[in-house]
Amino acid sequence: MSDDVKQLNKILDTLKEMPLGRIFLFIGVFFLAFSFIQYDDKLIISKNINYISLYIGLSFILMFIITCIFSIFKQVSSQRITVRGKKIKTKNVEILLQIGNIEDKTLYTDNSVIVLPSNTKFDDDCITDSKSALGSFFRTHYADKIDIAKTTITETARIEYKYITNDNFELGSTIILPEPFNNITTVAISAVTTRLQRTGFTTDLRAISLIIKNIFELTSDKRIDTIIIPVLGSGHGGLDINFAINFILLNVRYNIQQHHHIKNVKIIIFNEDKKPKKIKLINWKLL
Numbered sequence: 001m002s003d004d005v006k007q008l009n010k011i012l013d014t015l016k017e018m019p020l021g022r023i024f025l026f027i028g029v030f031f032l033a034f035s036f037i038q039y040d041d042k043l044i045i046s047k048n049i050n051y052i053s054l055y056i057g058l059s060f061i062l063m064f065i066i067t068c069i070f071s072i073f074k075q076v077s078s079q080r081i082t083v084r085g086k087k088i089k090t091k092n093v094e095i096l097l098q099i100g101n102i103e104d105k106t107l108y109t110d111n112s113v114i115v116l117p118s119n120t121k122f123d124d125d126c127i128t129d130s131k132s133a134l135g136s137f138f139r140t141h142y143a144d145k146i147d148i149a150k151t152t153i154t155e156t157a158r159i160e161y162k163y164i165t166n167d168n169f170e171l172g173s174t175i176i177l178p179e180p181f182n183n184i185t186t187v188a189i190s191a192v193t194t195r196l197q198r199t200g201f202t203t204d205l206r207a208i209s210l211i212i213k214n215i216f217e218l219t220s221d222k223r224i225d226t227i228i229i230p231v232l233g234s235g236h237g238g239l240d241i242n243f244a245i246n247f248i249l250l251n252v253r254y255n256i257q258q259h260h261h262i263k264n265v266k267i268i269i270f271n272e273d274k275k276p277k278k279i280k281l282i283n284w285k286l287l
Contacts, residue, residue: 021067024060031057081269082276088249093256095249095265099277102133102230102268103140108185112226112264113176113219115211117192117235119201120168122157122175123150126236133230133270134189141184152177153189168194171203172210176218186224188215193236203237205247212251216259226264227252242280245269249281 035053036045079086085098100107102114116134118126127146129135138146156175164170174190181187190211193201215227232248233239239247245267252265271277 021064024064024067028057028060028064031060033057077281078278079281080276081279083274085266090253090256092260093252093263093265095252095267097245097267097269097279099271099274100268101136101270102228103136105141105184107228107266107268109226111224112228113186113188113215113222113224115174115188115190115215115227115229115232117230117232118153118189119236120171120173120191120194122153122169122173122189122191127153132235137187142181145180149177149181152181157189170210171207172214174211174214174218185228186219186222188218190214190232192232201236201238203233203239208232208244208247209251212248212255216255216262220259220261225262226266227262228266228268230268230270241269245279246282 031053035050035057038045038048079097081097081099083099085096088095088097102116108114114137116137117132118134126132126134127138127150130139138149142149153175156177157169157173160175161169161173169191171191171194174188176182177187177189192207192211193203195201211232212229215229219227229248231241231244234241234244237244248267256262269277269279
């Protein structure tokens, strides 16, 4: 009896993980098969069709078809993101969209890396601004080492990259900070924005793509399986938050096909009052 209960629990767990359309298909096929089967000491194919089971099965198959059609045409949906988060499962990687604060220590694990945005000079004054991702992290966890952090960020960038013009590094340049800035979680600093003379701070999509690519590559030889990342480009970069989130998701999905060490990606959406926020997400089934 206990084996039967365990088997039933396995089936229920499987159904929980299945999208609604697949559940309709599963039930439909089951009833269709049952309509042609009769039990008489053993299962045999019956000449007498059980029309009740047949109609139930066909009804669920029809619901499956309608669900598929609806999913195809519904390319974008508005999702309510809360502090508990919305999970997206793909390619053995769990992506979590979550309302929260990037400095929240409960987000980190022993094997996580946090990605913090900077400008192409890597001398961002936002490190002292508690309203920015960079500043809120360092003011919370390294308040007594901010001056050291500024020097460390600039020196590490100079070691890893060459300057291009006017002391600027390339957009997308990403560095991993050494000790003592890795005792809470591994910290990566990325050049998300650059300052232009006429337009001020700006970013481009190439920068976000490069940052995510660099993060996957830089962590591939380390014991890191979790990436924690704010919505890059939606602050000083000026990108629409919906667009930025979907673009990050697309790049994450591409890179998990190239690298297999990352198991979790947490995209943290800042909302000062931590109220739920509606985000427009593209339909992942179309990709």
